[in-house]
Ligand SMILES: [Ca+2]
């Protein structure tokens with residue numbers, strides 16, 4: 001009988017204690033690493049989203065810069081910036097050089113649709129705006145967006161700009177949100193480059209992205 005105790009080694013109570021300790025330890029390790037996993041995913045997701053939005057803004061900036069192209073030099077033929085609101089811009093260009101801006105690919109508009117959390121684009125002679133950043137089929141939401149306009153001296157022009165002919169520089173500022181929430185993360189940032197943007201105090205990952213366009217031809221042409 002004495003030998004039996006030696007063979008068994010552990011009593012049930014000892015086993016339970018070991019099991020419990022193991023569970024506590026596993027829990028501690030889990031809760032220690034969880035925020036780190038969250039942070040890694042947060043950074044990965046944010047940079048992925050940021051790159052996508054940055055590329056999209058580059059296309060927008062290129063379009064706005066196209067208001068530069070007046071091959072016949074007659075800049076005054078039509079206003080390069082036709083509409084300059086904080087949530088919408090329309091630029092025109094004389095691609096075929098016939099002295100007006102009513103031909104194919106000569107008018108492009110962008111607008112921020114706050115209800116749909118998206119930026120939409122309307123190409124020349126298209127009937128409707130189409131999703132450009134955000135919208136139904138992308139995971140990205142545009143939480144905040146604004147165009148900021150400057151005259152040739154770099155002075156900011158109040159939007160909507162009464163005389164869009166004065167617009168020489170255009171800044172695009174946006175805060176975009178990824179689709180997934182990250183556990184343990186709270187976005188308490190105030191995105192102060194845009195009016196009334198944050199803090200959102202939720203677990204979504206957001207990034208601020210901006211772009212800048214100079215409509216060079218306009219101020220050279222007028223100079
Ligand atoms: Ca034309």
Ligand SMILES: [Ca+2]
Nearest residue numbers: 098100102103
């Ligand atoms: Ca024409």
